[in-house]
Every structure is written in C-alpha cells, then in structure tokens.
Amino acid sequence: MAALTEKPTGKMTVRLVELDRSPERIGWLFMRLSGVAMLILAVGHMVIQHILNSSTDLTLQFVAVQWSSWGWKAYDIFLLWMAIPHGIRGLLTILKDYIHSPALGRIIGILLALFVIATVIWATIAIALFDPAMVP
Amino acid sequence: MSSLILTVRESIRYRGRSGQYSWMAHRISGLAILFFLVIHVWDTANAYFWPQAYAWSLALFKNPLFGLGEVGVMAAVLYHAFNGIRITILDFKPEWWRHQRASSLIVWGLFFIAFIPAAILMLGSMIGHCQALAAAGDNCLRIPSFSEFAQYAR
Amino acid sequence: MQAKLKIRRFNPETDKKPWWGEYTLENVHRTDTVLDLLHRIKWEQDGTLSLRRSCAHGVCGSDAMRINGANALACKTLVSRLGSGKGDVINIQVEPILGLSVEKDLIVDMEPFFDHYRSVMPYFINDQPVPADGRERLQSPEDRHRFDDTTKCILCAACTSSCPSFWADDRYVGPAAIVQAHRFIFDSRDEGMNERLEVMADTFGVWRCRTIFNCTNACPREIKVTEAIADVKKAITSGKV
Numbered sequence: 001m002a003a004l005t006e007k008p009t010g011k012m013t014v015r016l017v018e019l020d021r022s023p024e025r026i027g028w029l030f031m032r033l034s035g036v037a038m039l040i041l042a043v044g045h046m047v048i049q050h051i052l053n054s055s056t057d058l059t060l061q062f063v064a065v066q067w068s069s070w071g072w073k074a075y076d077i078f079l080l081w082m083a084i085p086h087g088i089r090g091l092l093t094i095l096k097d098y099i100h101s102p103a104l105g106r107i108i109g110i111l112l113a114l115f116v117i118a119t120v121i122w123a124t125i126a127i128a129l130f131d132p133a134m135v136p
Numbered sequence: 137m138s139s140l141i142l143t144v145r146e147s148i149r150y151r152g153r154s155g156q157y158s159w160m161a162h163r164i165s166g167l168a169i170l171f172f173l174v175i176h177v178w179d180t181a182n183a184y185f186w187p188q189a190y191a192w193s194l195a196l197f198k199n200p201l202f203g204l205g206e207v208g209v210m211a212a213v214l215y216h217a218f219n220g221i222r223i224t225i226l227d228f229k230p231e232w233w234r235h236q237r238a239s240s241l242i243v244w245g246l247f248f249i250a251f252i253p254a255a256i257l258m259l260g261s262m263i264g265h266c267q268a269l270a271a272a273g274d275n276c277l278r279i280p281s282f283s284e285f286a287q288y289a290r
Numbered sequence: 291m292q293a294k295l296k297i298r299r300f301n302p303e304t305d306k307k308p309w310w311g312e313y314t315l316e317n318v319h320r321t322d323t324v325l326d327l328l329h330r331i332k333w334e335q336d337g338t339l340s341l342r343r344s345c346a347h348g349v350c351g352s353d354a355m356r357i358n359g360a361n362a363l364a365c366k367t368l369v370s371r372l373g374s375g376k377g378d379v380i381n382i383q384v385e386p387i388l389g390l391s392v393e394k395d396l397i398v399d400m401e402p403f404f405d406h407y408r409s410v411m412p413y414f415i416n417d418q419p420v421p422a423d424g425r426e427r428l429q430s431p432e433d434r435h436r437f438d439d440t441t442k443c444i445l446c447a448a449c450t451s452s453c454p455s456f457w458a459d460d461r462y463v464g465p466a467a468i469v470q471a472h473r474f475i476f477d478s479r480d481e482g483m484n485e486r487l488e489v490m491a492d493t494f495g496v497w498r499c500r501t502i503f504n505c506t507n508a509c510p511r512e513i514k515v516t517e518a519i520a521d522v523k524k525a526i527t528s529g530k531v
Contacts, residue, residue: 012432013478015531019487024497025526032227035220043217046210050258055206056198056265060191060288063183084177087170094163097458098140119177126181134187136287143457146388150452151359155503155516159454223501230520236503 027089034082041079064132073127080123088116154240162219165212172209191285200276203262207255214251218243291378293318293327293369297339298385299395308392311336320370324357324382328364328396340395348510351446355396356385361448361508387451389460403447406463410471410489415482433478440473440518442511449505449515455498462498463489465505465515472518475531483531491526499523 049055053062066072092112099105150156182190196202222243226232232239266276293315300308313331325346332339341364343353348366357367364384372382390398421427443466450456450464471490475483490496496519505515525531 011430012436013430015478015483017484017487017525017529017531019484019491019526019529022491022493024493024495025491028497028523029527032220032224035217035224039217039221042213046213047254050206050210051254054261054265055203055258056261058194058197060183060187060194067183080177083173087166087173090166091170094167097455098143100459100461119174123177123181126184130184134290143454146457147454149359150356150388150454150504152452152502152504153507155501155507156454159500159502226501227520227523230517230524233501233506233517233520234514236506236516 031086031089034086037082038079038086041075042083045076045079060135064130064135067127067130068132073130077124077127080127081120084119084123085116088112154237158219158222158240158243161215162223165216165219168212169209169216172205172212187288187290188282188285191288192280192282195280195285198265198276199279200262200266203258207258210254210258211247211251214254215243215247218246218250291318291320291380292316293380293382295327295331296381296383297328297331297395299339300392301338301394311339318369318380320368322369323365324355324362324367324369324372324384325353325364327369327382328384338395340397342397349444351444351510354387354446354448354451354510356383356387358383361387361452361504363446363448363510366510387447389451389453389456390447398447398451400447402460403445403450403464403466406450406467407445407470409463410467410474410486411482412470412474414474414477415480415485417481427479429477429479436478437473437476439513440469440476442513443469443473444511445470446510448508448510449513452504452508454502454504455500459494459498461494463492463495465499465519468496468499468519468522469513469515472522475522475525483525487522487526487531490522496523496526 049058067076092109095108096105099108147156147160179190179193182193197206222239226236226239269276295313295315297311297313298308299305299311313335315327315330318327323346325343328339328341332341341353341355343365344350345352346365348363351363353364354361355364357364358372369380369382372380384396386392386396386398390400390403393399416427445466447466449469450466453462453465456462456464468490471486474480475486475490499516499519501516501520503516505519506513506517509515
C-alpha cells in the first residue's frame with residue numbers, strides 16, 4: 001500500500017511516507033496556490049478597474065483598448081481560470097458541510113463541476129475571440 | 137445535530153474569539169465575491185457574444201446603487217485575499233499557528249489600511265459622476281434603456 | 291459574593307424540550323470553581339441536577355461544559371475569571387457541550403467522540419523485534435519533543451465540541467482524534483503512520499479543519515491543537531513525517 005524509508009537528518013528523525021493522492025488533498029493545495037496567484041491577479045484587477053481608473057469611465061471602448069493587447073487578454077483568461085474554480089470549490093466546501101447525503105453531495109459536485117467548465121469555456125472564448133475592431 | 141439552522145445559530149452563540157470571527161468573515165466574503173463573480177463573468181462575456189447588452193449593463197452599473205455594491209465587493213476581495221494569505225502562510229509553517237491571534241489582528245489592520253482609502257476614492261468618483269450628470273440635466277439613478285446602445289448591435 | 295447560575299436542564303423522561311434552570315448561591319468565593327458551585331446547587335437546592343465529574347482537578351476530563359458560552363472544564367474554571375456581573379453578583383451560564391446529543395442535563399453521549407478516537411488506532415504500533423538488550427527502544431530528546439504536546443490530551447472533548455465543522459457534520463473525526471493520531475504519527479518509535487495518515491487524509495479527516503481555532507482556545511491542557519492539525523496536513527502534503 002505505501003512505502004516507508006528511514007532517513008535520519010541531523011538530530012531529528014524524518015521519515016518518508018507515500019500516500020494515495022486523495023482529491024481532497026489536491027483541492028486543498030489548489031485553493032492555496034490559486035489564492036496566492038489571485039492575490040496579485042484579482043487584487044490587481046480590482047485596483048486597475050476601480051482605483052487607477054474609475055468605474056464611471058468603464059465603457060466598451062475602454063474594454064476594447066485593454067483587450068487589443070494579448071497581454072491583458074492572457075491576464076484576464078488566467079484570472080478567470082483561477083477565480084471560478086476557486087470560488088465554486090469554496091461553495092462546494094460550504095455545501096458539503098451541511099449536506100450529508102452522499103448521493104446528493106455527488107450530484108451537487110457534478111453540477112458545480114459542469115457549471116465551472118461551461119463558464120470557463122464560454123468566457124475564455126469571449127475573451128480570446130473579442131476583436132476591438134468590432135467596437136464602433 | 138447536523139441541521140443547518142442549529143449549526144448556524146450555535147456558531148453565532150458560541151463565544152469564540154478572533155479565529156472564529158476570521159472564519160466567519162472569510163466565508164461570508166467568499167460567498168459575496170462568488171455571487172458577484174458569476175454575474176460579472178457571464179455579463180462580461182457579452183462583450184463578445186452580445187455587445188449591445190454589455191454596453192447597456194456597463195451604463196447600468198454606473199448607478200450609485202451598483203457603485204455601493206462595488207465598494208462592498210472591494211471590501212470582500214481585500215479581506216478574503218489578506219485572510220487567505222494568512223491561512224496559507226500559517227499552514228505552510230505550522231509552528232506559526234501559535235501567533236494566530238496576532239496574525240488575525242494584522243489581517244484586519246491591513247484590510248482597513250487598504251480598504252478605507254479605496255472606499256473613499258470609489259465613493260468620491262461615484263459622487264463626482266452623479267454631480268456631473270446632474271449638471272448636464274441628467275440623473276445618475278436613471279435606468280438606461282436598452283435601445284440607447286443599438287449602435288453596438290452585431 | 292452572590293452567584294446567579296442559569297443551567298440548561300433536560301430530563302428525557304419528563305421534559306419535551308430543554309429549559310433553563312435558575313439558581314442563586316450566597317457566600318461564593320472568588321477561588322471557588324464552577325464545579326464547586328454546581329455541587330452546591332445539587333447538594334443544597336436541586337438533587338436532580340446531573341453532571342459528570344471525577345477528579346475535580348483538571349486531569350480526568352469528565353466535566354467539560356459550555357461556561358458563559360465557551361467550552362472549559364468546570365473544575366478548572368474559577369469564579370474570579372468569569373467577571374460577568376456587577377459589583378458583588380456574578381452571572382454564570384452553564385450548558386452541555388455541543389455536537390454530541392444530550393442524555394440528561396449536562397451529560398452528553400460521548401460514544402461518537404470515542405468512536406472517532408478509536409478510528410485513528412491510538413495505540414503503539416511496531417512489529418519490529420524488541421531491542422536485543424531487552425531495554426527500551428531509544429529515542430533522542432528532539433524526537434521526543436516533537437510529539438510532546440499531543441501526549442497531554444485527556445479526551446475531555448472540549449476541543450471537538452467547540453468546532454463548527456464538527457457541529458455541521460459529526461462524521462468529521464474532530465480535533466481530539468487528530469491530536470491523538472499526531473501523538474503516534476510523529477513518534478519516531480511508532481511505525482503505524484501510514485495507516486493513520488490514510489485515516490487523516492480521508493474526506494472526514496484533517497481537510498475538514500478550517501483553522502477556526504476554537505479547539506486551541508478550549509483545550510484545558512493548552513495543547514496547540516490547530517498547530518498539531520496543521521502538522522498532520524503538512525505530513526500528508528509533503529510526504530515527510
């Protein structure tokens with residue numbers, strides 16, 4: 001099932017264990033990695049849209065100027081891929097706290113996963129295919 | 137014992153300390169952000185799929201009611217981000233959990249330091265926008281009509 | 291001074307739902323414990339008040355309860371620390387711990403708690419032959435120190451019953467079980483860490499911990515519970531014990 005090796009380092013014994021990769025553990029790591037990424041991307045996005053610019057200046061022309069560069073498109077796509085799964089996984093965590101039936105939990109998990117896939121694909125297409133020339 | 141109402145009620149009644157409040161604020165801010173984010177992503181995708189609707193929604197969101205909502209989202213994002221980083225750092229070095237209380241208070245402090253100037257700027261620009269519209273004989277509470285953006289139709 | 295106690299009462303044989311019993315005690319000293327006051331009420335005013343207690347000195351873990359809204363051992367909670375009252379009157383509210391069903395008054399069903407405890411195999415596992423000289427398996431002071439904190443657990447359930455994740459779903463193994471698992475996982479003489487970490491890495495293991503920190507605040511032995519749980523999470527993600 002799992003391997004064990006002894007590897008004393010210095011005065012404290014450290015041993016290696018090998019565990020099966022559980023989905024819970026991957027989810028736990030993903031929340032933290034995506035969270036750190038979003039500290040820059042999401043907070044940056046909020047600062048750019050609301051502090052450095054004013055939301056009262058936000059028009060389709062403004063968006064067209066931003067998305068005329070692939071740099072900004074890539075930024076927003078990456079932010080999207082971090083934010084939607086992170087948020088929906090958070091929602092799933094809260095729902096799983098209170099929903100105890102395993103069957104219902106699985107159904108909700110599948111529905112939310114489908115929602116994530118649909119949202120991420122829909123919005124990625126929108127950003128990638130957006131052409132500033134379309135905007136009068 | 138696992139009923140939702142009982143759990144939520146006892147979570148509020150139990151006299152927890154900074155850790156419990158941080159957890160509650162993290163959950164509530166997370167849900168608030170998610171609610172906003174889903175609407176935002178589907179709406180912004182309209183920039184490509186339905187530009188007229190997108191341009192209309194951008195005009196609608198200049199309404200001060202939405203502006204207040206945006207200030208709320210800014211608060212939620214800042215708190216959730218800073219507290220999330222606190223949790224990530226403390227999980228990375230477990231022995232630092234003995235500094236839990238200090239770390240919670242630092243997060244609240246950083247939150248206010250970042251949020252208060254941001255809120256002032258955002259509210260200021262909202263008020264400025266309303267004043268500019270009023271000076272031009274318009275009203276910032278007016279809901280724009282869809283047909284005003286016909287030039288963006290595909 | 292005077293103490294006014296509000297105690298959550300429930301007798302399944304006569305009550306449909308729990309109710310608050312109110313009791314007043316005179317001649318209360320600041321050095322009295324809440325257990326002392328509960329005893330006086332039981333012996334002087336209402337013999338039907340039911341509670342668990344044994345050593346009355348903070349080592350057996352029998353009398354964990356919610357005192358003024360937070361979990362503590364009744365025998366370790368001094369009246370002087372419950373400064374909720376004006377002048378010469380102290381107001382104290384006593385309720386059973388949460389998350390475990392109430393059997394009577396302040397007595398809860400501890401079996402689910404002990405089931406979770408048993409699930410982490412809280413006993414020494416080492417199938418290697420004993421040392422040739424017939425003496426102990428040796429361990430350096432540093433190795434001993436690693437799990438020293440989690441040896442202190444007295445299974446009072448104050449931590450597990452203070453955890454909102456446990457209240458939401460009592461299939462969560464709970465802080466106490468994780469502390470007990472930690473005591474063996476990080477013991478260099480023990481060889482059962484794989485089995486125990488599998489239990490910990492399970493859906494209802496450590497991942498239910500949201501670092502709310504109520505457990506660490508409630509622990510009467512001052513064990514750094516959240517830190518111990520974080521140690522286990524780190525062992526699972528890093529593969530190093």
